[in-house]
Amino acid sequence: KAGVTQTPRYLIKTRGQQVTLSCSPISGHRSVSWYQQTPGQGLQFLFEYFSETQRNKGNFPGRFSGRQFSNSRSEMNVSTLELGDSALYLCASSLTLGAKDTQYFGPGTRLTVL
Amino acid sequence: SQQGEEDPQALSIQEGENATMNCSYKTSINNLQWYRQNSGRGLVHLILIRSNEREKHSGRLRVTLDTSKKSSSLLITASRAADTASYFCAYLTGSARQLTFGSGTQLTVLP
Numbered sequence: 461k462a463g464v465t466q467t468p469r470y471l472i473k474t475r476g477q478q479v480t481l482s483c484s485p486i487s488g489h490r491s492v493s494w495y496q497q498t499p500g501q502g503l504q505f506l507f508e509y510f511s512e513t514q515r516n517k518g519n520f521p522g523r524f525s526g527r528q529f530s531n532s533r534s535e536m537n538v539s540t541l542e543l544g545d546s547a548l549y550l551c552a553s554s555l556t557l558g559a560k561d562t563q564y565f566g567p568g569t570r571l572t573v574l
Numbered sequence: 575s576q577q578g579e580e581d582p583q584a585l586s587i588q589e590g591e592n593a594t595m596n597c598s599y600k601t602s603i604n605n606l607q608w609y610r611q612n613s614g615r616g617l618v619h620l621i622l623i624r625s626n627e628r629e630k631h632s633g634r635l636r637v638t639l640d641t642s643k644k645s646s647s648l649l650i651t652a653s654r655a656a657d658t659a660s661y662f663c664a665y666l667t668g669s670a671r672q673l674t675f676g677s678g679t680q681l682t683v684l685p
Binding site: 464491493495502503504505508510515516518548550552557558559560562563564565566567568570 | 604607609614615617622664671672673677
């Protein structure tokens with residue numbers, strides 16, 4: 461099976477712009493989660509989708525949003541970019557995010573905001 | 575979000591030695607997973623242990639879980655230079671649909 465894929469792998473934007481990141485989960489996985497990783501804050505949860513519904517959201521401002529499509533692919537959007545949004549954004553997929561389910565991560569999208 | 579804690583923050587050992595990393599958390603959990611990350615890349619899943627399990631093995635990896643102490647440990651035996659990476663624990667709680675990550679341990683294995 462192909463792993464979790466994320467596009468693009470690298471992105472450079474300027475403050476005030478918006479960005480859309482894409483994630484394709486492992487075939488058959490219906491849960492997709494997004495995380496932000498920074499040196500200062502570590503790995504922080506953004507949101508989780510299952511069957512096109514957002515089931516949980518982390519403590520991030522409304523500028524961060526996401527969605528999931530019927531084929532389980534997911535996108536996250538960040539509007540009005542700030543310097544502090546520079547980070548590695550990781551997507552993860554699992555069957556259902558249940559107790560037995562491993563969460564598999566993609567390679568990440570490195571976002572740099574200038 | 576509340577993070578788990580890992581210790582040590584950094585560990586440097588010689589090839590062939592064993593490496594032990596510890597993780598502590600504060601809530602009841604459904605499972606706990608360990609991941610490896612090489613230099614800012616994606617997370618590679620190592621092992622999952624469920625809350626009703628006490629120990630699991632996978633190759634050179636041994637994970638223990640003590641739910642009474644809310645702690646887990648990852649042991650890597652006979653370490654290799656290729657094991658150099660950051661290691662994270664992450665736990666899934668019953669109500670939250672999210673993994674909460676520990677702060678990570680940076681392991682350096684010297685040849």
